[in-house]
Amino acid sequence: MSKSHEIKKNVVILFGGDSGDGIQLTGSQFTNTAALFGNDISTFPNFPAEIRAPQGTLAGVSGFQLHFGSVELYTPGDACEVLVVMNAAALKTNIKQLKPGGIIIANTDGFDNKNLKLAKYPDGVNPLKDGSLEKFKVTEMDVSKLTKTCLADSGLGTKEIDRSKNMFVLGFLYWMYNRSLESTIDFLKEQFKKRPELIDANIKVLKAGYNFGDTTETPMMRYQVEPAPMEKGVYRNMIGNQATALGLIAAAKKSGLDLFYGSYPITPASDILHELSKHKNFGIKTFQAEDEIAAISSAIGASFGGNLGVTASSGPGIALKGEAIGLALMLELPLLIINVQRGGPSTGLPTKTEQADLLQAMYGRNGESPVPIVAASSPSDCFDAVFEACRIAIEHMTPVFFLSDGFIANGSEPWKFPQSADLPVIKAKFAKAPEKAQEKYLPYKRDERLVRDWAIPGTKGLEHRLGGLEKENETGNISYDPDNHEFMVKIRAERIERISHYIPLQQIDNGKEKGKLLVVGWGSTYGSIKTAVKECIAEGMEVSHIHIRYLHPFPKNLGEILSRFDTVLIPEMNNGQLIKIIRDRFLIDAVGLNKIKGMPFTTSEIKSRMLELLKK
Amino acid sequence: MPLPSVLEKTKMVENKNMPLDVKLSPKDFVTDQDIRWCPGCGDYSILKQVQTVLPELGLKREEIVFISGIGCSSRFPYYMETFGMHSIHGRATAIASGLKATRPELSVWIVTGDGDALSIGGNHLIHLLRRNFDVNILLFNNEIYGLTKGQYSPTSPEGKITKSTPLGSLDHPFNPLALCLGADGTFIARSMDRDPVHLREILKRANQHKGTSLVEIYQNCNVFNDGAFELFTEKSTKKLETIFVEQGQPLLFGEHKEKGIKLDGFKPVVVELKDVSANDLWIHNESDPLKASLLSRFFDSSSYLGHLPRPFGVFFVQDRPSYESQMANQIEEAIKSKGEGDLDALLKGKNTWTI
Numbered sequence: 001m002s003k004s005h006e007i008k009k010n011v012v013i014l015f016g017g018d019s020g021d022g023i024q025l026t027g028s029q030f031t032n033t034a035a036l037f038g039n040d041i042s043t044f045p046n047f048p049a050e051i052r053a054p055q056g057t058l059a060g061v062s063g064f065q066l067h068f069g070s071v072e073l074y075t076p077g078d079a080c081e082v083l084v085v086m087n088a089a090a091l092k093t094n095i096k097q098l099k100p101g102g103i104i105i106a107n108t109d110g111f112d113n114k115n116l117k118l119a120k121y122p123d124g125v126n127p128l129k130d131g132s133l134e135k136f137k138v139t140e141m142d143v144s145k146l147t148k149t150c151l152a153d154s155g156l157g158t159k160e161i162d163r164s165k166n167m168f169v170l171g172f173l174y175w176m177y178n179r180s181l182e183s184t185i186d187f188l189k190e191q192f193k194k195r196p197e198l199i200d201a202n203i204k205v206l207k208a209g210y211n212f213g214d215t216t217e218t219p220m221m222r223y224q225v226e227p228a229p230m231e232k233g234v235y236r237n238m239i240g241n242q243a244t245a246l247g248l249i250a251a252a253k254k255s256g257l258d259l260f261y262g263s264y265p266i267t268p269a270s271d272i273l274h275e276l277s278k279h280k281n282f283g284i285k286t287f288q289a290e291d292e293i294a295a296i297s298s299a300i301g302a303s304f305g306g307n308l309g310v311t312a313s314s315g316p317g318i319a320l321k322g323e324a325i326g327l328a329l330m331l332e333l334p335l336l337i338i339n340v341q342r343g344g345p346s347t348g349l350p351t352k353t354e355q356a357d358l359l360q361a362m363y364g365r366n367g368e369s370p371v372p373i374v375a376a377s378s379p380s381d382c383f384d385a386v387f388e389a390c391r392i393a394i395e396h397m398t399p400v401f402f403l404s405d406g407f408i409a410n411g412s413e414p415w416k417f418p419q420s421a422d423l424p425v426i427k428a429k430f431a432k433a434p435e436k437a438q439e440k441y442l443p444y445k446r447d448e449r450l451v452r453d454w455a456i457p458g459t460k461g462l463e464h465r466l467g468g469l470e471k472e473n474e475t476g477n478i479s480y481d482p483d484n485h486e487f488m489v490k491i492r493a494e495r496i497e498r499i500s501h502y503i504p505l506q507q508i509d510n511g512k513e514k515g516k517l518l519v520v521g522w523g524s525t526y527g528s529i530k531t532a533v534k535e536c537i538a539e540g541m542e543v544s545h546i547h548i549r550y551l552h553p554f555p556k557n558l559g560e561i562l563s564r565f566d567t568v569l570i571p572e573m574n575n576g577q578l579i580k581i582i583r584d585r586f587l588i589d590a591v592g593l594n595k596i597k598g599m600p601f602t603t604s605e606i607k608s609r610m611l612e613l614l615k616k
Numbered sequence: 617m618p619l620p621s622v623l624e625k626t627k628m629v630e631n632k633n634m635p636l637d638v639k640l641s642p643k644d645f646v647t648d649q650d651i652r653w654c655p656g657c658g659d660y661s662i663l664k665q666v667q668t669v670l671p672e673l674g675l676k677r678e679e680i681v682f683i684s685g686i687g688c689s690s691r692f693p694y695y696m697e698t699f700g701m702h703s704i705h706g707r708a709t710a711i712a713s714g715l716k717a718t719r720p721e722l723s724v725w726i727v728t729g730d731g732d733a734l735s736i737g738g739n740h741l742i743h744l745l746r747r748n749f750d751v752n753i754l755l756f757n758n759e760i761y762g763l764t765k766g767q768y769s770p771t772s773p774e775g776k777i778t779k780s781t782p783l784g785s786l787d788h789p790f791n792p793l794a795l796c797l798g799a800d801g802t803f804i805a806r807s808m809d810r811d812p813v814h815l816r817e818i819l820k821r822a823n824q825h826k827g828t829s830l831v832e833i834y835q836n837c838n839v840f841n842d843g844a845f846e847l848f849t850e851k852s853t854k855k856l857e858t859i860f861v862e863q864g865q866p867l868l869f870g871e872h873k874e875k876g877i878k879l880d881g882f883k884p885v886v887v888e889l890k891d892v893s894a895n896d897l898w899i900h901n902e903s904d905p906l907k908a909s910l911l912s913r914f915f916d917s918s919s920y921l922g923h924l925p926r927p928f929g930v931f932f933v934q935d936r937p938s939y940e941s942q943m944a945n946q947i948e949e950a951i952k953s954k955g956e957g958d959l960d961a962l963l964k965g966k967n968t969w970t971i
Contacts, residue, residue, distance in 0.1 A: 036969045183967065227971070236965045246963060253959050260718050280950035282957030285717055285943060290743040294710035297703070297740070301683070301714030304701060305722070309714065327704050420959040457699040457715075457722050460678045465647070465693050467702030477649065478694065 005178065005224040010069025012077035013173070016094045017086030017110075018055055019048055019062040022166035026084075027064025028412070029170055029184045034068040035237040035414050036183050038227025041068045042527060044076035044600065045410045049267070049350045056110075056118035061093045070226040074378075074527035076411065078602035082176075084169055086110050086143070088119035091127060103137045105169070109144035141212070143168050150208045154201050164198075164205045171209020177223055181206055231416060238415035240408040241268070243382035244312075244338065245275035249282055250383070251390030252308050255426035260302035261310045262287045262295040267350040268406040269312045269340040292320035296337065300324060303333040304466070306430070306456035308390060312338035315357045316347060319364070326365045328399040329492065331466045332444070332452050334428075336393050337371075338386070341405040343598040352598025353406035355523050356574035361401040362552060362581065368489045370496040372396070373551040375403040377526035380415035382408060385549060388503075391426045396499055397451050403551070405573075407600045408524040430454050433461030443476040449502070450495035497553050506555035511537055511544025514564035517613055520590070522548045522578055525571055525601055532606035541614060551578070559586045567613050569593060571606050640671040647697045653688060658809035658835035662756065663695055665815045666725075673723075673823050680723045681715065683708045685732040688763050689756035689835070692727040706737025709744045709753070713939075716749045720940040723823070724751040730771040731761050734790050738770075742799040747939040748827045752819075755832045757792060760841035773916065778840075792832050793912040793931060797905070802827035802934040804908060806927065808834040810849040814860065814928060821930055827938050848926055861911065861929035866897035869925045877924070884910065884924060900929075908932035 013030065017023045024045055035041050046063040053060030067077040083098045085091040087110025098104065111128050127133055128140060147165040154161070167184075174181055185203055192198040213222075252259035261284065263273045277286040285302070289295035296311040303309030313321065318339050328335040341357045343349025361373050372392050376385035382404055389402040431453035434441055443464040444452050455462040464476060470488060472479040479485070510533050511518075521529040526547050533545040546561060548554070562568055562582070570579045571593040579592045593609045595601055645667040653659045670680065680698040684690035686705035693700030699722075703711050708726045716724050733741050733755050744751070760778070761767040767780040771792060775784040796804050803825040807818040815833065822829035834845040847857045859869040859877070867877035868889070876897040878887045884898065901907055908931045914924040951957075 032967060036967060038969055038971055230971050232971055234964070234968050234970050236968045249957070249962065250959060253957075258718060260714060262714055279957060279962065280947050281954040282959075282962075283947055283951075285947070287714065287717060289710065289713075290739055293707060294713070294740050294743065297707040297710035298714030298717065300703075301711035301716075302718040303714075304711070305715045305719040307718045323704050324707065331701070417963040417965075420963065457681050457719065458678055460676070463678055463698050463700075465696075465700035465702065467694070468704055469702065 012067045012080040013082040014080040015064045015084045016090030021086045023062045026166045039068040040073045040228035042076045043412045074530040088115045107143040167205040168209035171206040175210045175213030233416040235414045238380040239412045240379035240382045241271035247383040247386035257308040259284045260307045262298035264295045292317040296321040296324040310336040314342045315344045332397045334393040335399040338402045340409045349598045358577040373401040375523045379411045442474045500553040505557045509545045515542040517543045518565035528601040531603040642667040656838040661809040669819045683712045684727040687729040687732045689729040709740040726753045730757045730769045734770045745799040745801040750938040752822045752829045756835040758835045758837040766840035796830045803829035804932040805930040806832045859925040861900040902933045
């Protein structure tokens, strides 16, 4: 049978298997290979909270969705064309994601009686055999057996052989999409450099998978996905949490400050700690504290000492840090608080995504305690957004929230990385000792931005005391005076408001300056909104999109932009949080679109709501 | 041009018009703030001893930082003409950890109380001790909550009648030094507000120690818990109820040091000096963790140990690398093996493609 290459603009592959099957690795390897080839990509890893949920069960299914194409892509895709399933549970969990006519690649070994039972199929029912998958193209292969045969002479144990079966699948997909094995081979050489026998074994299986496609009568065509017409430049693949870590390092470098990162492990923020701790040769100090409170407190101590103090967590940890954020605000010290949001409340959905901590960032402290908020909109945007958040913290002497979420933290996309020389310099303003020795240093004296100077220990003549108690302006002495308290509350609010003069104006991402419908987004909904709006505009509709990075304070022109549209739609992965702030601030009757499923919006969900509103 | 590091900046902002270092005196450490502790509070004495000792330590004023949490004792930094932070309840230890990690050259002092350190901040205290940051902790123990007006604390004795325990406290109290030894603290000592000479001596020793120094200071709250330690402070009972331990010296106490402690196996027993030779007594050895542990158990009378005098002095000292020095070493090693971080190389990563 001849195997021609059909040209595809874009393809979504969903890898599904047991959390021990190496699904995330398989997905990320395909991602790197596709990226290196020049495709645009967008990925969405989706895994269970349990590290190793019981094998073969529905709870243990780990997924990795990869969208790659020869066109610009902004989302991991609403549905997939190819579903790779290592067992019955993975099929059952993910089949609804597969488009009609889509391809299923099934590991038949994962469909034995035991696996079918674990996936809760009724007795005697095997979806591969009962015709229920008729509307799809099913390719069955006994991956486990093929891998075992391939490695029969390797001298490896059964477990190790079984572990390399993901390489067979990967090799087969490389064949399907006509990809080079090179980057994965390089990866394997690096990954197992201490165990050469595993390098050989994995490469052998990878090639076997590729050759399996080539030599067997696989009733399936091969596909060609050409490189995407992206902006000229040098690219790399970038994961959200990694971009956040690099953004912190860059901000430290460009401010001339040393970076201190105090953190307590929590999903999905821990990878930032892992990434930073790899780069100690940048002088970075990472500190795994005993709890969330110690994590932020240590960062406050570091900031007091003149460092860029950073702490990160997810919702539950941020709740614990609340009091210390209030302290940093009273001390008027730079501090960055990263919240990689996940499904809440309480422990909630640790591995699922949500945007439900905006109001926590905005209001989640005692007293009048305004904190600037900056949110990232995509994996690589985490770099720019966290850099900006650091800039505001340092230049305005305030704790700042940086919001990311599980979706962009684990997702990836190509990144046209900047040159360090092109990044702006961040200017910390250190206090100078008073001219005359007898002059008293005033720790809360402010400049025109209402920002005080940073007076760090070790500087002669600047000895002073800071604290969480209400203080007199300028001297910083404890004060219970009623008028002073009101004055200080207002000045703390005003100095945050004034930051709006030092951030860019709100840009319109797509569409015209005014019109019928404006879609307002923030954070990780960017890709879905971008795609939906783009499609609507292409279909001739009068719609526009803005995506708000600076959530507090808002850009100065935001209200004015909102007023130019008949309808404002605010899609959020929560029960309506930005919409509350917008309504409160601008008194407009914005319309919400809320999804609270621990999953990102699909483009069609947003588009259909837009169409409904446009019909009115 | 590479940007200057923080330390270089510190030097840059230092004003050249400032007078050269002159010998500091205690009053150089007094601030212009009114002291707001109750008249007669034991904190006054501790403040005075600290201000008296500091000029003798050879430190520059701008290198000293006092960090406190919440409670009566935690007002301390406001009264010290140094850098200071009055932070939030229980967290001074954690804040100090971050400061010391990043600014190892500073002399960092933590002022805390029995509620701040052992109740709300108990977790950070034990972790600070095991990590061994080179900081000094002054734990003012008055066995009561003073700032919130008289509830029992984690060191109040069982049965304590307070506002929140009208029928007596049910909580078994912490033995602070046993706890801190258990957390592998490397300098464990006890002193009291009403023995200024001893307190100053212990403060100096604490400062000398490279690692976390924990000094428990018995402090009288004359408003809510007056006389909690009077057995140890009043002339009539002090000599019989206290024992001041000194390195290499036998454990002696009594009106005329006529009593001693002898070890009967692992059990300390009180003996009259006339009955035994001083050589047979327990000789204090600060580097012996087992003896230090036993010494910390000279606490409330137990049916096993019986009634023993309360020890004061340095119980235990151990040399162990400080956290911040090891942290700096790791960075140095990383730079040695990988070279100083290159931001452009980091941003570029290992796999790139060109379009």
